[in-house]
Amino acid sequence: MRPFRFCPACASELDPPDNESGARCPSCGRVWYRNAAPSAGAAITAGRRALVTVRGREPKKGRIDLPGGFLRPDEDPISGLRREVAEELGVEIDVSNGDFVQGAPHTYGEEGDWVLALGFKARLTGGEPRPADDVAGIEWVAEEELDDLDWAWPHDLELVRKALSDGA
Numbered sequence: 001m002r003p004f005r006f007c008p009a010c011a012s013e014l015d016p017p018d019n020e021s022g023a024r025c026p027s028c029g030r031v032w033y034r035n036a037a038p039s040a041g042a043a044i045t046a047g048r049r050a051l052v053t054v055r056g057r058e059p060k061k062g063r064i065d066l067p068g069g070f071l072r073p074d075e076d077p078i079s080g081l082r083r084e085v086a087e088e089l090g091v092e093i094d095v096s097n098g099d100f101v102q103g104a105p106h107t108y109g110e111e112g113d114w115v116l117a118l119g120f121k122a123r124l125t126g127g128e129p130r131p132a133d134d135v136a137g138i139e140w141v142a143e144e145e146l147d148d149l150d151w152a153w154p155h156d157l158e159l160v161r162k163a164l165s166d167g168a
């Protein structure tokens with residue numbers, strides 16, 4: 001993740017980042033941090049199957065992951081997840097904070113930026129899933145098929161396993 005060079009509040013050039021990654025603005029005094037980006041993903045289940053997606057863009061284009069994506073500033077994880085699923089699949093889901101399954105820190109992209117991926121179990125409530133946005137394809141898979149897939153990130157595989165188990 002590249003550090004801020006200019007203040008997002010007043011556009012002045014920032015001082016170099018300190019040892020906690022905070023860059024202070026000499027003009028307005030605010031401090032700006034390079035924080036891990038939060039994302040939210042869904043293991044959408046129906047019976048003993050889960051919906052997986054094929055990535056349509058880099059990084060890891062062509063590999064398997066789950067619907068979801070980066071949260072916008074001031075967007076809560078549930079609203080962001082619903083937005084991402086609607087953008088990527090054209091469907092509505094039933095999901096709440098009670099459906100939280102796991103949190104997984106991992107790196108993303110060529111620069112190795114840290115992401116905190118929040119994983120939820122969800123159910124379809126409206127629409128027929130169709131690939132859109134950055135999704136190249138979709139597939140419903142059973143638990144016994146999971147290890148044969150080329151996963152972009154191991155935490156997505158673990159989320160689906162947990163969502164399909166009796167304990168999730």
